[in-house]
Amino acid sequence: MKPNWIGVYPAVTTKFFEDETLDLKTFSYNIDEQIKAGVHGIIICGSLGENSTLTYTEKLELLTAARETIADRVPLIIGIAENITRMAVSFVKEAAGAGADGFMLLPPMRYPSDERETLHYMHTVADATDLPVMIYNNPVAYKTLVTIPMFKDLAQNAHFESMKESTGDIRYMTDIINELGNRFKILSGVDDMALESLLMGADGWIAGLVDAFPRETVVIYELAKQGRIEEAREIYRWFYPLLHLDVSTKFVQNIKLAEVATGLGTEYVRQPRLPLIGEEREHVLKVINDSLAKRPVLPQI
Template sequence: MAIKWEGVMPAVTTKFDENDELDLNTFEKNINAQLEAGVSGIILGGTLGEASTLTPKEKENLVKKTLEVVNGKVPVIINIAEQSTKDAIQVAQDAFAWGAQGLMLLPPMRYKATDRETVVYLKEIAKSTSLPIMIYNNPVDYKIEVSLEMFEELLAECDNIEAVKESTRDISNVIRLKNKFGDRLKVLCGVDTLALESMVSGADGWVAGLVAAYPEETVAIYKLVKAGELKEALKIYSWFMPLLELDISPQLVQNIKLAEVATGLGTENVRAPRLQLEGAERKRVLTIIDDAMAKRPTLVDYKSL
């Protein structure tokens, strides 16, 4: 399946039951809600989320379950965030064997690679697979930035590097990327609190977090922006902002899962070492969610745009 790298692509949370096993029934309910809302793809194994706690078998089960639920409607993409080039290549090969249609690829985890090491790492993985790839560029959280010059080298040698999840927090970088590479490199916003601004600046799509709890509102913002209905998009985005800010936190998984409980699309079960929120922080997050739910907007018919 070819990937268009546009629209809203949820970085979905991983669902667990009370016994710390995959909760595939709740997971299926959430994926169906994403599809009904009109998302353009499903991204599994969020790197700032709980992907690092999953076993290879759990990753395989998630991919195969998602493919079953999606049934060809949208592409299924899995993250690669490994410690070594060898392991990353193995995940790429496994993903292909499991039936995934694309990869989201980070620079090396934990080790702060040089620019040369980063480029070689990304090239070797890209050249090991035929699957299309979106590079995740997040120097704020991962301390490595893939510069325009590095992208130029990568794109010259790796036809299957097709997109970037742009998370530098620098809105003008969207314009730099589009000016330099045009449609050769699709740009998707990777920071929820900068999504509308990024799309107005030319981003092709949005790799979203709070979409896991609010799929319709997220897709509506994208559709309205692309249709030029900025006033209507801004109304939803302004309501959404306190919730979107829950995504830029080390506890983003716990925050998003509490929001999923509020909308009936998940549970708050997390995998250790993460723990459910408690005390003042739990009260603060629930207050934000409860306030948003009380003011949840009525959406226009965005699907017809």
């Protein structure tokens, strides 16, 4: 199913057992619950999906499991986060054959490439497939900023259809729209800036806390698009302490704890990540439990 890059696209977590092997049953269960809640697409093997700790084979296992679960109900996007260009090219070819509907492409990992290198990498990987590609712009985490001149260059390549905007600067999105119009679909990639981004013209929301709170996330999006701003803002303000958990170096652990609290996952992570302990864990659990105690009744949409 071809993605239209509009709506809520959960960046789903990768589920593990305690011994760090893949828990495909829980992984598939969460994806199914996301779709039942009304999301518009699924993204696997992103940053929240612990892409950097997964083997090539495991990524394809997750893709196969997700494909079987989704069964063409929504588009399936897989993250590409590789260190070597030829490995990224090989992977997009294999993933396309295994059922991916599109790709979320990060700049080269580990090596902070310059503008020429970043563009060469992105064009080379995108040109290796006929599937559509979303550019993931997250200089805060990955130290490589895709600038507006770079987006203008990438706009000449029809494979690039959308962008995940994760600079953390709401002004940047407006600059992009002013410079490039509607050439790219824009999806907000920062949970606690999502409503602001939607109101300023974003087409969708690549969400993290949606993994634990799928229906609330979808309702906020739908209310915003319907112009029911007061209702969207009320739910968003309730959600906000939880959404802050996405903007942290421990965002994977945080969101997995939230998934446990809502019955949608486990907290097992893969090393070098470790489960939260002590005051850090207690703080996150307090945020989650305080929010659950005040969980709102959602309006009809």
